[in-house]
Amino acid sequence: MNTCGNNEGNTIRNDNQSRQTFSNGIRAALVCLILFEPGCKPKEVLVPVKPASALPAEFPLPDRFPIVVPMKFRDVEYHFMLDTGCSLTSFNRKHRDLLGDYIKTYTTSGFLWQKIPVDAHAIPEEATMQLGPIRIKGEVGVMDYSALGDWLARYDGLVGIDIMGQFLVQFDFEKELLRFLRSDTRPDPNWGEPFDLELSGGTPHLRVRLTDSISEQFMIDTGAPLIYLTQEKFESLVREQDPSTSYVRRPITQDSKDLAGAIIRKVSLEPLIYDSIRIVESPRSFLGMEFLRRHSLVTLDCQGRKLYLKLKCSDPTPPSGLGKPPVSDSNHP
Known part of the structure; x- marks a missing residue:
């Protein structure tokens, strides 16, 4: 079992700034997920x-x-x-x-x-x-x-x-490089743990066991800033967590119901273990950039139906609140 990156005892807070940035993170998904x-x-x-x-x-x-x-x-x-x-x-x-x-x-x-x-x-x-x-x-x-x-x-x-999908796409967060490799490139043990992918609607999906009784098929989505889970699974997941699990609700459009976000104490993608994962209730389930950046290296092989994940040995400080999602650089063209 790989416990690289474990970090227990993170304090959860719900200040106004966290609520606002959490809400912004949900709105970002509205324009990215296609x-x-x-x-x-x-x-x-x-x-x-x-x-x-x-x-x-x-x-x-x-x-x-x-x-x-x-x-x-x-x-x-x-x-x-x-x-x-x-x-x-x-x-x-x-x-x-x-x-x-x-x-x-x-x-x-x-x-x-x-x-x-x-x-x-x-x-x-x-x-x-x-x-x-x-x-x-x-x-x-x-x-x-x-x-x-x-x-x-x-x-x-x-x-x-x-x-x-016609290449191996590699996200090297440690060296800050994005690579397009030939589709016939042989897998390297340094790529980390291999996981089976499914292609649905032409896009890559990964099944994750969130708890012993809850699993979900997530789309791998670089166009999403956070991690998103369908309402039914989200509510079940929160009920199984420690009572101190914190979440807030915010509407994302005038016509939509409020959506919630929570910090989940521990998620397992065997043999990888993730602590303090921030998850947002959503109409669909996505693993966005906040999940991908928990790794030093991510390799996407759509033709081979594989996703390789190498967890950071020095995991960045997990989120202490529901805010601070990755945000767009407002100065970028």
Whole structure:
């Protein structure tokens, strides 16, 4: 059993600042979590690499939310958010005129199951769309990001699983590097513990046993700042915890009910043990960046249906309140 990173006896507090930042963390999920409905998958996107020796492709991995990578299109650099919860790479609608012929419209569902149209357009043959050394061809989506919130509308696009799934994607939080490795790269023991992944709706999911009687299938979502759990499982989990477990409730939209957040004393993903995990009640279950950053190395292998997790031996101080979620850098373009 790996107990690396255990840290007992953390004080839980509920001051006004914690409540406010917790509420902001929930709102961030509203504009980040995008799941394409099963049956509406786009045609395969061809992602050739020229030259092959250019891999691994590496990008900076700063300690902030979200992860933003440079995407070049027609020799202009755009800021794309890396989102494993999105099955189709897309441009913000304001860039529609850059693209080629319209192909068809897909229907997506947002955080609260609201329906959002995404238009697929061809990438013109003469245009170059490139993520580092990775040349992208085929089709790309166009979406009105403002429908999901002003926060997301600041970005030029989203990099989805249609691209990431063709590589091993490695998040090296210790060295602050994001890597795209060849899909046939052999696993390394230094990657940590392997876990089986399921692909549902084109996005990666991991089953986690929260207690002896409660387990849940979570989407691995780099477009989410926190950890989110469906209402029924959340309430069951809180009931099983120590009575001192603390949580607050906040509405996330005018039409939604209040959602709660709690700090759970211990969660096991055998053989890994996590202490003081902050979980938010949600319409869906996601493992966001706060979970991923509990590790020194995370390797996502969608083709091999594996997730490799290497827990930090010196775990950062677990959250002492329900606030302080990872937040977007307001100065980022």
